[in-house]
Amino acid sequence: MDLLFRPAHELHRLLRRREVGARELAEAFLARLDAVEDKVKAFVTVTRKLALEQAAAIEVRLARGEELSPLAGLPLALKDNLCTRGLRTTCSSRMLAEWVPPYSATVVERLAEAGMVLVGKTNMDEFAMGSSTENSAFFPTRNPWDLERVPGGSSGGSAAAVAAGEVVYALGSDTGGSIRQPASFCGVVGLKPTYGLVSRYGLVAFASSLDQIGPLTRDVTDCALVLQAIAGHDPRDSTSAPVPVPDYVAALGDGRLAGLKIGVPKEYFPPGIEPGVRQAVERALGYLEEAGARCEETSLPHTPYALPAYYLVAPAEASSNLARYDGVQYGYRTEAEDLRQMYRRTRRLGFGAEVKRRIMLGTYALSAGYYDAYYLKALKVRRLIKEDFDRAFGRFAVLVTPTSPTVAFRLGEKIADPLAMYLSDLFTIPVNMAGLPGLSVPCGFSNGLPVGLQIIGPPFSEALLLRVGYAVEQAAGCAGRWPALEVGSDG
């Protein structure tokens, strides 16, 4: 039986009916990983032994006839900025290359309770700073659809692992688009939940007021299942919202969106957008109308300012969040004559170029004399961006946009030009700035590469986003189409 590329909800059914064993499932995915990982390079750490042990534990529970939660026994991957007790968590940085956390992130604990089978920790842009996974201190990850192209980033390893069939689903983190953009580039579903819906405890911080953990999955139903498992209040995270968690799967509906008002902000279709992306998104708007929704152009006038404001707020917070990497309590250290030398040399050698660039930018934005002009100004603009969305949601249930202005670009194409790279997150950043949920759903292809449709809703409207995404998925027929990734000489 071909188990790879089946969504979680199908595999769960097979497990429950004992048509496949948990061990068989884990072995199938590990075999796939062995076959393709050399090409894709999605993983920083592969936890083969752990996965098989966890699968064996699920076998025992199955044999006892226990009721399994929907994700139990399904092989998954975690972005390597999610702390795993006893298992190194590197953030794809030399700084934490050998760091083994003594505690686990809340989401990891929740997945463990749900019967996690962990295949490994995935590659990322160092400390989640980047849009291509080329900023990993270890190696770049490749896009399974075209190995010469990037998988997007920063959760590129997670997106690629799902797209390549190495795992059933993965978790990523999204500060400015780091789940949605790679999901779009790799043709998988990616959700950035409302700020506060998923606990950040144990997520190595990049920009605390923007970071959220979310799922990368094969389809929208899986996305609902994974969100169900990780969402909900956590007393260890002061910014965790005390809101009830609805039944996301039940809310998916039947693909009909009768009377739903959808706004299409014109600022998300600038002249520079790739024609293939525009066409795929326009087709998706057609699917939505066919499903009964009414799409109407609208405007979010402050959209162009989101990117510059973001590149002040996020680096400012990052400059402080990353100050702790100094070679004293944990992580990388370079010996030196005195403390100052030790600090400066450790941080010079421990961090990569993009991380240092953002630390410099953020430090500057907060420094005496520049705080008001840069950081404070950005916080004010942040409110204007949020207010744009608030107004739009007075008229529309959700907004739809392209997830990214382009499809996956070539390795090396933008790495030398930071600004060009930053523009890759043009459409995802405003959502983080406003703390809103954003879902990227595959909606078509451009020159054989996946295009993602971004669905944005008001705070805590994940159930609605998933329902809209489900309708797109049903109509677009992208689910079930996976990269060929020719394996072996006889292909």
Next chain:
Amino acid sequence: MAEYEAVIGLEVHVELKTASKAFCGCSTAFGAAPNTHICPVCLGLPGVLPVINRKMVDYALKVALALNCRIAPHCKFDRKNYYYPDLPKNYQISQYDLPLATDGYLEVEVDGRRRRIGIIRVHMEEDAGKLIHEGEALNPGAYSLVDLNRTGVPLLEIVSAPDIHSPEEAYAYLTSLKAILQYLDVSDCKMEEGSLRCDANISVRPRGSEVLGTKTELKNMNSFRALQRALAYEIERQSEILARGGRIKQETRAWDESRGVTVSLRGKEEAHDYRYFPEPDLVPLAIGEDWINRIREELPELPAERRRRFQEQYGLPPYDAAVLTASKSMADYFEACLGHYREAKTVSNWLMGDFSRLLNAHGLEPEQAPVRPQDLAELLTLIDEGTISGKIAKTVFEEMFLTGKKARTVVEEKGLVQISDEAAVLAVVEEVLAAHPGPAADYRAGKEKALGFLVGQVMKATRGKANPALVNKLLKERLE
């Protein structure tokens, strides 16, 4: 240096005695083995998040209310960014532009004059860890060791207005502040354990001038006395410079206790740029009337009120009331004594006298004294009953303090019961008169002073145990 006036502002840091740390569940207990009260949060591990300890805010509100401050309806925490190995995150969670409370005051009394010292702000923050500088003999200070047990202990920073004009006022301010903190039971206030620390900003200016001089910041004062001495030194130093026509350099100076001087920390400190910004991991505090009222209701009687009450209720002189209420435990001890003995002034005299002397000599707080309030009351009752004399009582009290025995036990064991038997005392009186005919004759001749000598001789012969009133009476009768 009378032509110069000092302008002093004090910055006090006080550790709040919550059970757990400010932003995590680690114990705040003092004196544990290094790095045993730490967790991922206070260790600043990647991925951790702080959560505010409710009691820290409650305690901070108590202090703010006791200092007559305005409580901010909205306040927030900020990050203060600087690199130091005792600060694992390399930022301190503190409060910057929206502190918990502002615009308060504290009343102090110096040389019988009462003054109000303004409180600019009260804010919450987390403490740093402890550094020990070590090294080999040939390479001293080659490395430092870091203990993070204190990291994250809640701290309150209390900043006074530059309303203080003498070292004595500074001392009085600190004493009053400490008394309030102890009455509120929110801090141990032990300078030696670092739970109370004080830095000072000080400048001088020609008396009568309204212009502020250039200030220096003084650090490293490890006691209230050290602070007083450091300020006195600095006033003199600055005044001399100005008198010579020199200029004061704005700098941080450390008090060198052994040499009794302040020394410049020039070069050891770089220009700071703390890059404060709102702590994104914590949400703001909105402190409404309900919360404030709840805390207000929990406020105990504070030193000033208690002093007034001691004067009114017990008829104590202002001086006694002030001395006894300066320390909560002394005032508590006093009132506990009054539960067993009625004469307030007598108790006050004993507490301010022998009791305080012995406490100081043994480095004890009143509640640690081996003599319990009911034991002191019993001793005083023995005097009133005539069982012992007031003089003997002092000996008995000292013995009680050293051994923890009760008054009656000491008196019996040492045979110190007063001799009030008339026949017994008369026999001694007769002996003394026979042995000293000279003084007896002098008295009869009108020299009143001679009586004192004769009383002394009787007391000596009875080893102080004769009832002095009875001795006087019998001597006079025999000499008539």
Next chain:
Amino acid sequence: MVIISREEVEHVAWLARLELTEEEKEAYTHQLNAILDFMQQLNELDTTNVEPMAHVLPLVNVLREDEVKPGLPHEEALAGAPDQDRGQFRVPKIV
């Protein structure tokens, strides 16, 4: 337009405790100027009466009770330390 000078780049690197090579100083001066130039478009917006937004959630008073919870075992707390001595983290001399 020069927004950030090479000297300022050096100062910022000092604040951030980053040692920079001469090439990096050059590169960062160039790149930060380009990025900051891009940021200047924010000045097109009049934000005089706009409240800065540090938090997107309207949460206040998130507090925990004052309860002591077990921390890390001593050995585990120091397990990741690059250098340690007698149960403490060791750092080179502070000058």
